[in-house]
Amino acid sequence: MIDFHCHILPGIDDGASSWDESLAMAQFCAADGIRQVFATPHCHKYIHLLRVDILPVVDELNARLVAKGIAVEILPGSEIQVIDTADYRREFESGVFCHLGGGLEFTLLEFNWAREQFPPDAAGLVSWLRARGTTPILAHPERHGYFDREPGLLRGLVDAGAWVQVTVDSILGNHGPDPAIAAERILREYSDTVLSTDAHNLFSCSGHDLVRCSGLAAGYAWVREHLGQERSDELAARAESALARIRSR
Numbered sequence: 001m002i003d004f005h006c007h008i009l010p011g012i013d014d015g016a017s018s019w020d021e022s023l024a025m026a027q028f029c030a031a032d033g034i035r036q037v038f039a040t041p042h043c044h045k046y047i048h049l050l051r052v053d054i055l056p057v058v059d060e061l062n063a064r065l066v067a068k069g070i071a072v073e074i075l076p077g078s079e080i081q082v083i084d085t086a087d088y089r090r091e092f093e094s095g096v097f098c099h100l101g102g103g104l105e106f107t108l109l110e111f112n113w114a115r116e117q118f119p120p121d122a123a124g125l126v127s128w129l130r131a132r133g134t135t136p137i138l139a140h141p142e143r144h145g146y147f148d149r150e151p152g153l154l155r156g157l158v159d160a161g162a163w164v165q166v167t168v169d170s171i172l173g174n175h176g177p178d179p180a181i182a183a184e185r186i187l188r189e190y191s192d193t194v195l196s197t198d199a200h201n202l203f204s205c206s207g208h209d210l211v212r213c214s215g216l217a218a219g220y221a222w223v224r225e226h227l228g229q230e231r232s233d234e235l236a237a238r239a240e241s242a243l244a245r246i247r248s249r
Contacts, residue, residue: 001216002239003029003037004100005108005139005165005196008074009057012049013041015200019064025213026065026072028202032215036073036243038100040108044081051098054078075246076102079139081110083117085125092129099134101246108165110139115146118153126160135242137163140198142170142182154186163192163238168219171195187227187235194239195219 007015008025016022029037039058041049058076065072077100082088091097099107107129111118119125129136138157141147141164147154158164166186170179187193199213224232 001032001034001220001236002194002243003034003197003199003216004077004137004194004239004242005040005079005167005198006037007039007041007079007198007200008037009039009041009054009061012053012057013047015041017201019061021201022061023064023068023070025199025202026061026070026074028213028215029197030070030072032217034072034197034216036075038075038077038108040077040079040100042081043078043097044110045083049078049098050096051076051102052096054098055102075100077108079108079110081112082119082122082125083112085119085121088125089128092132100137100242101249103246103249104132104134105246105249106135106137106163106242108139109136109162111141111144113144118146122153123156123160126157126162130161135161135163137165137194139165140167140170142166142179142186143175145178148178148182158190158192163194163242164190165194165196166219167198168195168214168216168222169198171219171222172214174214184226187223187231191234192238193235194242195223195235 010016010019010022043049058074061074078098166183170183173180202213220232
C-alpha cells in the first residue's frame, strides 16, 4: 500500500517530533502493509516548507530506515495550502515547491478551513496545473464542511482534473460523523480518489489522544465491506498508477 499524505518527517512541522518518533511511525506503516510513504509536511503561511528544506530530511530518514531494517520507502512531498492562487502560481513557476515524489506529476493541495478563504478561481488553478502536466490531489476534502454544504465546489475541482485524497480516520468516524458521511459520499461519487493516513504521529491523526492512528489497511477493509472488492481494488490500482507515473520520470 502507498500513503500519499503523512507528516512523518521529524521536527519540521506539527508531525513527528523526533527521529525516534519518525522511525516508530515507519515501523507502524510497515506492520500495516504500507511500503511507500509520501512525506508531506506543511507548506502554508506559518510553516512554509520548500524543496530545499524537505529533500535532505527525506534522504536522512531513508538512510536511518535502511540502517534499522525497516522496509518502508519515504518519498518527498508537501501539503501545499492555497489561499491566493496568484501567489501559488508564482512559487510553482519558480520551482521552489516540493511536489509528490519531487517532480511535477502530482501535487498535494490543501484549502484553508475557512470558507471565506477558499479561492474563487480554485477550479481555474486546477486547470492551470493540469495544462502543465501536474495533477493536483486535494487533501482531506471530507473534513472541510463547506465542501459538504456546497457540493458544487468539490465537483468543480474534480471536473477541472483534480484527484481527491480521503483520510482513513475520517472513514472510520474518528473525525466525527459529518466527515465520515462526507468520506463515504466522496468514495462513491469520485473515481479518482486515493486513501491516506494524514498521520502526524501514532496517536493524534484522529484528533483524540486515546485513538491510535488507523493506518491504511483498515480503510481498505472498510471499503471492501461497504463498497465492495471492486472499489477497493480500484483505489489500490489508482495509487499504484500514480506511483508508477512518478517513477517513470
